[in-house]
Amino acid sequence: MSSKSQSSSVRGGLLVSATTQASPSGSRTTFPVHLRWPGSSASCSALIDSGAEGCFMDETWAREHDIPLSPTVLEMTSSTFSAYIKNPNPGLNDMLEKKLLKSLMKFDQYLLTPHLHELDQNPDVPQSSRHYLDGNSLSLADCNLLPKLNIVKVVCSDFEIPVALTGLTRYLTKAYQQDEFRYTCPKDSKILLAYHSVPKYLNK
Structure with missing residues (x-):
């Protein structure tokens, strides 16, 4: 088992x-x-x-085997997303929103940090230019995270992802330009219908 x-x-x-x-x-x-x-x-x-x-x-x-492990970027983003969007107590909204923003800032930094293959090509590259988590192609991890970020944008219309988070902004922009994501992403109306009973949506 x-x-x-x-x-x-x-x-x-x-x-x-x-x-x-x-x-x-x-x-x-x-x-x-x-x-x-x-x-x-x-x-x-x-x-x-x-x-x-x-x-x-x-x-x-x-x-x-001394395999290097980095901070838990995706788990942190997913857990703070769930806590924020499913919060039943309006008094906790500000605190949970700050936690979500903090995790998005760390995620943004992860996206801007050059990967090893980028450093191999240019050791002096100041920041990453990759589109997604591991490169310029969608991975399983992207397919797990992107729908959650899209739900935040649709359901939590009172929460704006800061444009100053350039890595995250690029990440979402590239995703919405990707046919595989656009054509499999539910329409906003269907997302709102699915989340109509979520406290965050009702307490806007």
Whole structure:
């Protein structure tokens, strides 16, 4: 029986779980994977079709192999989004909005920080120019986060993402220009209908 820690998080684009995935012997479908990062590498087997909602790496295994882990950017953004939009107490709105803004600022900084492949091409690049989390193509992590950010823009019309967050502004602009996102994103009317009972929407 598979299990996954409740504290799973996204670290540097990877979902890292504190609990090792387990499945009955003989029922695993795996394929070989070779991971490389600055200064080292490691080979392992990846379990596929596990029923998990994302891609996970065991945190203990990652630390044993000295794989660098970065702050939990996506988990932080997703959790503050949920707390803000589902808050039933109007008295907490200002505090939760500040928390959401703080997490968006950290996320903006993550988007502006050059990735290793960008630094390899230009060690003096001042900031990243990539469109999305891991490059110029949508990834699974983008597909998990972008719909949440879109819901905030639609449902919480009293909350504006500051234009000063240039990395986040670029991220959303590129997403709305991407056919794969535009054509699969629900219409605003359907989002409002789905969230009509959400306290944040009713208390605007």
